[in-house]
Amino acid sequence: MIRSILFTLHWLIGITAGTVLMVVGVTGALMSFEDEILLQLNRGVMTVEARAEPALAPDALVAALTRQVPGRPAFLMVQAEPGRAARAFVVPPGETSARRGGAIYLDPYDGTLLGAARGEATFRFIREIHRWLAWGDIGRAITGGSAICLVILAATGLYLRWPRRPLDWRNWFAMRLALRGRALFWELHSVLGTWVLPLYLLAALTGLTWSYNWYRDAVWALAGVPIPQRAGAPPAGGGGGAAGGVPRARPQGQALDLGAAWTAFVEAAPHGYSRAILRLPAQPGQPLRVSYLDPHPPNSVAMNQITIGTDGRVAEHTRFEALPAGHRLVFSRLALHTGEYFGLGGRIAMMVASLLMPLFGVTGWLLYLGRRRQKRAAKALAKQFPVLADATAPPLLIAFATQGGTAQALAWRSAASLRAAGVPVQVSSVATLGAPDLVAAGRVLFVVSTFGEGEPPDAARAFARRMAAEDRALEGVEYGLLSLGDRSYAHFCGFGRTLEAALQRRGAKPLFGTVEAGREDAEALARWQEALSTLGAAREAALAWTEARPEAWRLAARRHLNPGSVGWPVYHLEFEPEPGTSAQWEAGDIAEFHVPAEAVAAQDQAREAEAEGDAELATRPAVTGLAPRDYSIASVQEDGRLHLLVRGMRYPDGRPGLASGWLGTGAAIGDRLDFRLRGNPGFHGPEDDRPLILIGNGTGLAGLRAHLRRRAKLGHRRNWLIFGERNAAHDFHHRAEVEGWRAQGVLLRLDLAFSRDQEQRVYVQDRLREAAPLLRAWVEAGAAILVCGSAEGMAPAVHAVLAEALGEDRLDELAAEERYRRDIY
Structure with a gap:
């Protein structure tokens, strides 16, 4: 329940605050x-060309400035590096503060104005x-709210991704870039x-100090720093923090001698200085305040x-290095925010993390939309055709019994x-119905x-x-029946x-003749x-089978899993x-393989070659067609590839099975084969x-493997696998x-039954x-089972x-509750 709530919170915040976070991230980068x-x-x-003569002192620079620019100089920044220009901010006549930007x-050598800097207005915007x-x-x-959202996204994302064995770095940082589609989106997103989660938390927690006074004051109080005075702070440098608690000298009426x-x-x-920012007094009697960096500051x-x-x-001198650790962190919040606190590597890391913000927004949206697509069809059907509350006649009951979903889909259509x-x-599943329900409905379509x-x-x-x-009698009940089956089965x-x-024995009457339909029987x-x-x-509202069309898939890899086995190859x-393939599937779904014509032709040619001199083979008919073959999908959507486990079947005369033979040895790597995902x-x-x-x-492990891969990705650990085969070797x-899942805690219990590894045969049921x-x-x-x-x-x-263990009735209840499900062949 907690995980579901946090998952919902994570994607809800992501799709709402994500756009702002992308903008903030890119501009920060x-x-x-x-x-x-x-x-x-x-x-x-x-910059100017460095000269041999010394740079002008600040009093000379201020004098040169006042001769060329009207107004009162408010701030002056000088740098010790030769050739670096001095920078000043001036309060224009009639105003009270320096113009922002x-x-x-x-020129530090003669005080000449050097012109306007290109790009400053752009960066200011x-x-x-x-x-x-x-x-x-x-x-x-x-933006303040989006910073809070980023903290929540980081916290919920961390919880949702927390692995069973958190000390194994591979569970956190190993990434598979060979994946494709939704699987790659998931890999990139998670x-x-x-990787960048610590940087996002650092940026968000420091950025909030500029968004909310209550948050800033709380941080200052936690660090034991007096609340700084913001009025009149330097527009550049950001170093006013350490002076925030320094009392101002009372004006004495005497003009300051700047020299x-x-x-x-x-x-x-x-130790000298690398940069000094002079806050020039506005009135006589006010002191000079200088913020400066050491030659090699942190x-x-x-x-x-x-x-x-x-x-x-000197009335007051506060050295940054002498401040308590909490004070230094507070006054370095800008350096922490930009990553500069950790040197050049920190700046680069924070820039890359900021640039990646759109990636998380886009992949988050794609994952969200993909999840919605997977659930949309069933929900749309259920919502599109509700029972009318004001219907004058009781609704017609349509009851379905399905194993693979086809009967349910046809019931809704x-x-x-x-x-x-x-x-x-x-519309209802027969699992929820009894004789009273049928009698109450009166008319039922099965x-x-x-x-x-x-x-x-x-x-x-x-x-x-x-x-x-x-x-119990069902007199008065009228029914119609659409019965689905596979003509390849005897029954x-x-x-x-x-x-x-059973319906007729108990007195129900047919509304019309029963319709029996084989696979994709359009006439039925x-x-x-x-x-x-x-x-x-x-x-005219024709009902039709709406299965997706087969699509082409490229055989990318094939591995023989059981060399040396006494059984057929797997x-x-x-x-x-x-x-362009619209590949969508869930754990438990089916891949329907359509055998290509060349496979049929190859077997017919082999039959003809073998038939020479063999009267019995000569009378065997050629293969004129083949129904599609179903295989349990052994992977999940996020894997990016369709995985199958195929056993190479053989006919009694030794010939390889047509579908399994083509998949196992006939098709070459790179060949394109047709599958329909169902x-x-x-x-x-x-x-x-x-x-x-x-x-x-x-090969029943295929479907189970897909479920375990899904559970592992979701962090669901309470799994028990019982698997059997011939020989463990x-x-x-x-x-x-499988053993990796056991070691990582994805499998809480693993029971194996290799029937031929001991004198007494042992199977999964044992x-x-x-x-x-x-x-x-x-x-x-x-x-669930x-x-x-x-x-x-x-x-x-x-x-x-x-x-035997649970009772037949209890097992039926589990099936009706969809807690007992089978995929058998």
Whole structure:
């Protein structure tokens, strides 16, 4: 719950404050080397050719300035480096403060005006955008709020990414740039975000001192520093902090002798200076205040402060190095903010981090939009066709039973067809229905799939058992039935036929003839649409299969996982989407492989070659077509590649399977193969961090691997894997990855069953039975169960053990609650 709340808070702040943060980041980066850029642009203005004679003293420079510029000099900056121009700010006649940005440059040797500096106005505008979006107090409030948002983003991002083993640096900083698509966006957003997180926190926490007085005062109080007086602070240098607590000398009426005061300053500065900013008195009797940097200061704001009275004596001298540590940090906040506090490397790091701010804004938006796209279709259907509250007739009930999601999708499309004609409808899973619900509805349309050899989908098992066992009459109930199945199975549409028999036995009457549909049977769907028209749906509103078209993927990698195995070879394959491919999938989904024509032709040619001299082979028909082959996807969207685990099947006569043979050895690296990615909601995992028990054998590890990769990325650690194969030495697929998950804590428990590693055969169901008490404890703690693998042997045996340990009724409840899901073949 906490993680879900923080995730929502993270993306909500990101998509709202992200734009301001991008602007602040880019403008901050532009100012990182402002002084160096301006210096290069203004040779002859900010610098002059160095001469042998000494530079003029400040009193001579001020005198030269007053002869050339009307007004009162307020600040004068001189530098010890030969050839660096003096810089002054003047209060114009009739005004009380120096003009912001109105810097005047003078030749340090003769006091001649050097002209205006190019680029200062541009940087001044960039600074205004950076600090308050060039929008006054409103902009200042917005940038201050965005700084707070940055702190929250950093904190929530850190929490959401916190690994099980935080001391392993690879869990924090290792980045895989070979990824593509959404996976690369995630990698850039999360890993680079970890790299720059300390810099963002530093920039935000220091930047807030310029946004909010209450925050600044709290920082000052925490550091034990008196609240500084801001009025009249120097427009450049930023070193007024250390003098903030120095009491002003009372005016005595005597005019300051600037020459004598400068001599006193030179004598008082123990190591000389690299830069000195003179705050010139506005009235007689006021002292001279000088902020200066040592020849080799720790940063550009490590200013020392000297106050010299009108009598030419030093009244106060505060050395930066002598201040308490808290004071030095407070007065160095600008250097901390820009990274300069840590030297040139710190400035570069802060500039790069600032420039990366748009990257996080863009990748955050892309990840957010991708997540919305994945959920949009189902939510849109549910929201688009609500039951009308003021309907005069009870809504028509459309009940679905689905394993892979097809029946559910067709149920919603049927509802759309009826609802568009004004017929009130209600859509529900049969898992939530009983005989009273059917009687109350009166009219029910069933859209049901058959699973395996005539079985109901997992979530419909309890409903099927109730329908078979109860004798409650259903007189008055009228029904229509769309039964989906696979004609390659012996019991085609077996569950639909069983359901129809139970309905008729209990007195329900058909609204129209039952429609049985094979895979993508357009003719059958047309008959179903015709039947819907008798209930009010428009005849022209044709219902159609809306599966995505197959798309081209490039075979990028293939690895033989079990060399030396006594079983058939198993291959790990990776495919990259071709440009323009709309690749979207979730853990648990299916990749439907469309065997290319050249694979069919190759097998036919091989058959013809073998048939020469073999009468039996000669009579075998050629391969004229092949249904697509389904494979569990072994990767997640963020991986950027489609991963499959394929076992190279063989016919009894030794010939390789057409689809698996082509994937395993026939296709070459770089070849383009057609896949259609198909949603499989009946095998999706839980959205929350509840415990998850994953059970599978052989290449069934593919679907389980995708779920574990997703859980690892989300930081969900309560996972238990039970996996079986023949021999550990050869058939422990993805061993390093699985053992890595165990070592990192992604897997709390790992049980392995290698059947042929001991005299007595041991299978996954045996490991499950041994752990029955723990199984019950996990289920009571809210665990979900996912089973992936062979329908012959493993799946029914595991189901029997689960029923034995939990009870058949409890297992059916878990299926109805979508906590027990299977992907078996």
